[in-house]
Amino acid sequence: MSCTTPPGKTTDSQIRQEAALTRATSFLLFVALLASMPPATIAQTPTNIVDPNAGPPAWATNDGAVSLLPGSTGSAPGDDLNVARAGALLDGAHAQSDEILISSVFANNKDGRKIVVPGGIWPSAKFVPPSPASTVFVDVPGGLRHRPGFDIYDLGFGAPYFGNGVTSEMHGTGGDGSDVEFSRVDSGALDKSNKPMISFIHINDNHNANTQGSISAKFSTYTTTSSSGYADNAVFNMYSMGRNYYGGFDVNRWDHTENYGTNWSWDNIQEMYDFQPYTCPPSADHVYCIGRFMNEEDMGGVGPEDTSSAYDPTATTRKMFWITTNHNINRKSDPRLRWVGAKSYHMYQMITVNNPADNGHEWMFYALPTKRDLTGVKDAVSGHDEPNWIFRNSAVTTDGDLSWTCLGPYTYDLGSIISVGGANDPSNGYYERIGTVLEEEGDYIYNAIIDMSKARFDPTTHYHVFARLQPDMYLDLSADGTRDGQNRHLLGYSPKDGLTYTINGRPSFRIGDDEHLSSDGIATLSAGMHSTLSAAAAYPARGTTIGTNLWGGRNDSDVLGGAGGLMLGAVAGQHGHPNPTPAVEIRNDNRITLYGTATFKDGLVVDGGYLQERLSTPLSPSAPCSAGQFTDDTDNHYVCVAPNRWKEVRLVAMRSDGILPGFPAFTRHRLPTSGLTDGAHARCSDCRLHGRTGVDVVWNAQSAMWTDEMNDALHE
Structure with a gap:
């Protein structure tokens, strides 16, 4: 098979011949140019470029001369400036002359043309050609060894550097940097799968007037009013078919941000604006309404989860949204x-x-x-x-x-995991509202909506709080997703009522800050109520007290209510002995029964100040009775003086003036004061005692005065 050069095409040998003819002329021109340039315009070597004595990078395997690609003559404005056309051989053997010729091309680029470095061996890793403001782009379509590299502080790899602000594109085949290439590894020891197909490296080493920073890569898509269907600005498709199980990670998108300085840093910012507002009235056809989705995360698959995930939230193998904080940075790691x-x-x-x-x-x-x-x-x-x-x-x-x-x-604190914030400005009439912060629809939940059963708290935290609410914020316990189904049963705290359970807008159960408990309905205690006060000093207690232990033993008691009435009884005796008999019974026919002995410290008084009894007559002097028992009938007062032994006293009619029989009556000023024995009784008709007129008086011989029966002085 013969190889011929098509008409109008330039062969590689012709390029070399042409380059040899122009090298001498270009060299003389460049020497004259350098002589006329001020010293400040001569290329300066960055202080942190790659050491030329280090040799080519380990991944640069092209040791032979690289064929120079044909370029334009550079004679017409707008054509690319190819350093090979200027005579640069880029073969490593002519580094000194190549450096002069390349500098000539860069220095003479006055009209902003692209400079082409076809590939080969750069004169020196320290050599950076002069870069006037018009030089903005360098294209390297072939592999370039010993390229000028600008070392990035603390990271250790060199970015291509052809002058301050000059953008470069590298299409290398020798593994020398930012490449656009296709890589496939089928078999054998050769493995370049760790090399990126497209790499963007942007170094910002100076002041940037753009407050949002400089941009390394930008993708823009515009849909016009004539467009139809939908448009995707950037789509990342990854099809994971490896079968390596644990440890074989396939990641579609990976954002990796490292902080080495004090700048504020964001790993990811997503913004979405409604610059052209539209609305969708409730009556409109919702096919033509607008939906805005800031972020949608979809996940598909088939198969069950670990069965223990029904109660253990950490036992899951599929995580829809996973945020981890387990990447510790410490003295060992850094x-x-x-x-x-x-x-x-x-x-x-x-x-x-x-x-x-x-x-x-x-x-x-x-x-x-x-x-x-x-x-x-x-x-x-x-x-x-x-x-x-x-x-x-x-x-x-x-x-x-x-x-x-x-x-x-050592601590590493995160103030918040998920934060939702807005820019409400009601004072200026701007209201930003959110209908729901977190919602779920359509899925069956087999564990719990929120599971904090495995949460661990800092040991120095006294209260383990699951959620913190502000006053007058409530839990809606029976909402069903309808307008009428909201706020029917609310539980929360109100500064006015305390802990409150509200039914249909009416507080039904309250525990106030004063520790008072109140219920607007009927309180049913199926297993009874038990309350214990630790000391007798708490007695008398406010309200009803049950089980006070007032006497130091078990005095738990019951208050029982039913169809028969109300009973108050002691469950246990003073020293823990069973006592199933009720102490007081209030029957539903308004009868009160006292079981046992009733003791009244200040006497028993009924309406009107009298003790009322039912009149009865013992059947005989030996009728059954207990000592101390008494009763009355219309004529006699009967007293049981011994078991089954009654005695009686005849009752006489009262005088019309109210003076008791056998007691002489006087006014206070006419009471006798001589010839009396100690303890003599009389009646003072105009003396008053406890609001009543008429007092029985007693003569006190020692003090020679009349007193009442309590030895108190008399008063009119």
Whole structure:
């Protein structure tokens, strides 16, 4: 098979011949150009570029000369500037002349044309050509060894660097950086599957006027008013068919953000705006209404979960949305948390130190320059020798030009896992409302909507709180997803009523802040009520007291109500002996029965101040009775003086003036004062006692005066 050069095409040998002819001319022109340029315009070598003595990267395997691709002559405005056309061979053997020729091409790019470096061997990893403002893009369609690399601080890999602000595109085949390539590994030892097919690397090393930062990659899609169907701006499809089980991870999208400075950082921001408002009235056809979905997470599959996930929320194998906080950063995993002598630390930079008194656990410290108040500096250098750390909260340890403030034992706190925030401004008439923050529809729940059975609390937290509500916020216990089914049964706290259970808008059960309990309905206690007061000092208690233990033994009691009436009885006696008989019975026919002996400290009084009894006459002097028992009839008063032995006293009619028979009556001023024996009785008709006129009086011979029966002086 013969190879011929098509008409109008340039062969590789012709390119080399043409390049050889132009090298001398280009060299002389560039020498004259350098002589006329001010020193500041000569290419400066970045202080942190790759060391040229390190040789090519380990993954650069192309050791031979790379064929130069044909480029434009560069004679017409708008054509690409190909360094090979300028005579650069890029073969490694002519590095010095290649550097001069490449600099000539860059320096003469006055009209913003693209510069093409076809591939090969760059003169030196330290060589960066001059980059006037018009040079904005360099295209490298082939592999380029020893390319200029700008090392990224702390990360250790070099990004292609062809001058300040110059964008470069690398289509390398030698594994030398940002590539656009297709990679497939079928068999054998060769494995480049870890190389990205497309890689975007953007270095921001200077002030950026854009408050939202510079953009490394941007995808924009616009649907016009004439469009139909739907459009997708960026779609990531991944088809996971590997069968490696545990440890074989296939990840469709992976956002990885690492923080090394003090800038605020967001790993992911999603924004969605309604710039053209539309509405959908309730009467409208909902086919033409608008739906806005900020984020939708879908998951499909077949098969059951672990059966223990019905009660153990951690036993799941499928997680719809999983947030983990188990990536600890500590002294073992990151040496930057360890103290280093004679090192510069930034203000508020943290380290951890092992505390011998705390079993070697890490304690946290943050740095402050000691002279910051005078000079405004934000960095300072530690001492040569490690200081004697003070392990106490807020304690300060001096170290060279630094002071370290102790923050206590190692912790990593997250203030919030999921936060929902808005920008309500009612004072200016802007209202932002959310119908529901979290909702579920359509699925069967086989465990619990929220399961905190495996939650663990900080041991220093006194109250283990599941949810915290503000006053006048309630739990709706019977909502059914309809307008009429809301707020029928509410449970919550109100500053006015305390803990409240509300039925159809009416508080039914309340426990106030004054510890009063009230119910607007009937309280039924199926198993009875039991209350114990620990000390007799609590008696008398407010309200009804049951089981006071007033006498030091078991005095639990029952209050029983039923169709027969109300009974109050002692379940146990004073020393724990059973006593099933009720003490008081109030029958439904309004009769009261006292079982046992009733003792009345101040006497028994009924309406009108009289003790009323039922008149009865013993059948005989030996009728059954107990000593002390008494009764009356219309003529006699009967007293049982011994078992089955009655005595009687004849009753006489009262005088019309109310004076008892056998007692002489006087006014207070006419009571006799001589010839009396001690204890003589009389009646004082105008003396008053307890609001009643007419008092029985007694002569007290020792004091020579009349008193009432309680030895109190008389009063009119």
